[in-house]
Amino acid sequence: LKYTLKYEDGKIKLIHEQIRECVMERYLTNEEIIKNYRNKIIDTLSVNISKFKESSKDEGRIEEYAYHLLKLGDKHTLEFILEEPIVKEYFNKYHKEFYNYILQELLN
Numbered sequence: 001l002k003y004t005l006k007y008e009d010g011k012i013k014l015i016h017e018q019i020r021e022c023v024m025e026r027y028l029t030n031e032e033i034i035k036n037y038r039n040k041i042i043d044t045l046s047v048n049i050s051k052f053k054e055s056s057k058d059e060g061r062i063e064e065y066a067y068h069l070l071k072l073g074d075k076h077t078l079e080f081i082l083e084e085p086i087v088k089e090y091f092n093k094y095h096k097e098f099y100n101y102i103l104q105e106l107l108n
Helices: 017-027 031-045 056-072 075-082 085-094 096-107
Strands: 005-008 011-014
Touching: 011 017, 011 056, 031 056, 056 075, 056 085, 056 096, 075 085, 075 096, 085 096
Parallel strands: none
Antiparallel strands: 005 011
8 A cells, every 4th residue: 555655745645546535435424524534634733833944844734734724614723823934934935825715715
């Protein structure tokens, strides 16, 4: 199975779409399960923003953390994280469109 995985931007990803779909069908069967996995991901990432300043391999964690907070509707934590200078710098440098999307969602 390790040949179907790749490590990119601080994340482990499935490289084959069919395997990704099978995993989703098998393990992500309802919203409560998905919510639990998102919470586990957030707990695992548990952002200490200062750690991202020097390690580019962890920069992708900022985006992933923000994404899961957004999907869980945790606007309070998301707003707090977005105020961090390192987060603003990351999004402006790499993912400005996603940052703008998050800001738009926070207004809704």
